[in-house]
Amino acid sequence: xxxxxxxxxxxxxxxxxxxxxxxxxxxxxxxxxxxxxxxxxxxxxxxxxxxxxxxxxxxxxxxxxxxxxxxxxxxxxxxxxxxxxxxxxxx
Amino acid sequence: xxxxxxxxxxxxxxxxxxxxxxxxxxxxxxxxxxxxxxxxxxxxxxxxxxxxxxxxxxxxxxxxxxxxxxxxxxxxxxxxxxxxxxxxxxxxxxxxxxxxxxxxxxxxxxxxxxxxxxxxxxxxxxxxxxxxxxxxxxxxxxxxxxxxxxxxxxxxxxxxxxxxxxxxxxxxxxxxxxxxxxxxxxxxxxxxxxxxxxxxxxxxxxxxxxxxxxxxxxxxxxxxxxxxxxxxxxxxxxxxxxxxxxxxxxxxxxxxxxxxxxxxxxxxxxxxxxxxxxxxxxxxxxxxxxxxxxxxxxxxxxxxxxxxxxxxxxxxxxxxxxxxxxxxxxxxxxxxxxxxxxxxxxxxxxxxxxxxxxxxxxxxxxxxxxxxxxxxxxxxxxxxxxxx
Numbered sequence: 317x318x319x320x321x322x323x324x325x326x327x328x329x330x331x332x333x334x335x336x337x338x339x340x341x342x343x344x345x346x347x348x349x350x351x352x353x354x355x356x357x358x359x360x361x362x363x364x365x366x367x368x369x370x371x372x373x374x375x376x377x378x379x380x381x382x383x384x385x386x387x388x389x390x391x392x393x394x395x396x397x398x399x400x401x402x403x404x405x406x407x
Numbered sequence: 408x409x410x411x412x413x414x415x416x417x418x419x420x421x422x423x424x425x426x427x428x429x430x431x432x433x434x435x436x437x438x439x440x441x442x443x444x445x446x447x448x449x450x451x452x453x454x455x456x457x458x459x460x461x462x463x464x465x466x467x468x469x470x471x472x473x474x475x476x477x478x479x480x481x482x483x484x485x486x487x488x489x490x491x492x493x494x495x496x497x498x499x500x501x502x503x504x505x506x507x508x509x510x511x512x513x514x515x516x517x518x519x520x521x522x523x524x525x526x527x528x529x530x531x532x533x534x535x536x537x538x539x540x541x542x543x544x545x546x547x548x549x550x551x552x553x554x555x556x557x558x559x560x561x562x563x564x565x566x567x568x569x570x571x572x573x574x575x576x577x578x579x580x581x582x583x584x585x586x587x588x589x590x591x592x593x594x595x596x597x598x599x600x601x602x603x604x605x606x607x608x609x610x611x612x613x614x615x616x617x618x619x620x621x622x623x624x625x626x627x628x629x630x631x632x633x634x635x636x637x638x639x640x641x642x643x644x645x646x647x648x649x650x651x652x653x654x655x656x657x658x659x660x661x662x663x664x665x666x667x668x669x670x671x672x673x674x675x676x677x678x679x680x681x682x683x684x685x686x687x688x689x690x691x692x693x694x695x696x697x698x699x700x701x702x703x704x705x706x707x708x709x710x711x712x713x714x715x716x717x718x719x720x721x722x723x724x725x726x727x728x729x730x731x732x733x734x735x736x737x738x739x740x741x742x743x744x745x746x747x748x749x750x751x752x753x754x755x756x757x758x759x760x761x762x763x764x765x766x767x768x769x770x771x772x773x774x775x776x777x778x779x780x781x782x783x784x785x786x787x788x789x790x791x792x793x794x795x
Contacts (some may be wrong), residue, residue: 342583342584343455343456343482343583343584343586344453344455344456345453345454345455347452347453347454348453348541351452351453351541351542352537352539352542353536353537354537354538354539355536357667358538358539362539368585369584369585369586369587370583370584370585370586371584391536391537392536392537
């Protein structure tokens, strides 16, 4: 049995997995990231906040990191944001 | 739920948990065999930084045992403080800056307060849509007896000047990278309330490492962030402290906002006192029950106000029944409650709880959504199945 709920959900594979691990798990575990369900806009704000706290995010990597985070830790299906998104998309 | 909840059990890698780790230290990739000594049965919301949640099923006692009291850290816990070297300074807008050792504090009369302490972000994961931050379930709350000098007595020794309006606390937490220190302030009126403490003891024993050894602030009835751990510096200010943990941290919009609405800083206020709230400790969510008498029980608290009643609905909110409040009570403490229930027939039931306080506040059906997910206090709910 795994002991740590958030821990046992590792950073999923993808082109940015290694870079996110390097840039984002120095201060806290990946669980701080994997437990979130945020929109692209919110992830972008989190990246700015983390950069201000000392995270080193290369400008060249930022868009791909943002895509990776939003793809893997986006709003939950059935959440109000997700519902709103899909109605907007069908407009 | 139990399958999703992961308990700490094996004993190893103590240093990882205890915050002995230093910033930017290489981290073991496999944390699966890690435990937090003295914190058995807790839900690990985050390992580094350490955030431990109390399973709601544990909330059946008036005083939460220290090993089951939630832990919230914004950064690394300090290495274990050497009590003989520890010092507490009071400076800023005071006539006589002063330094206390632990031995000095022990000479000051002891005052005790039983305080239901809750993290401002407790219940955050129940917000819809989700918001960034520790995804606490229901259990970032506990009730303990804290003892130590009243902060007021210490401030009197330093003689606060007329210009002193706010009191700022700094703890010994260790900061990684450019992370700003965890400093916050409370207004002078709250600081000089006799019940605001520099606590050295919790439930009759010296504070443990995770709870701020050797001394922490207790700002009773307020969100936990006002109760700085590993206290080492008190600064009296002429205005509220600045910095990340005062703003944008721990602020809520003055009026409800929509999820994608921008909020101007001037339209927000600091989180201070807790709201009115109850939780159901038993039966557990998704429990399968036999027909016959059941005890529904839990806890309720209301920050600086008193709980006046807790009601239970077993029909999803159509009708409500008064519960019996526990004998133990104290200002700022939580109240146990219980209700004897005999389900009429087999089937699925939604049990709801709702508390009312001495200020007339009623726990609402839906909490006010806010961008940081603070002070979530919707009716508590468990679903059970009764089968013969």
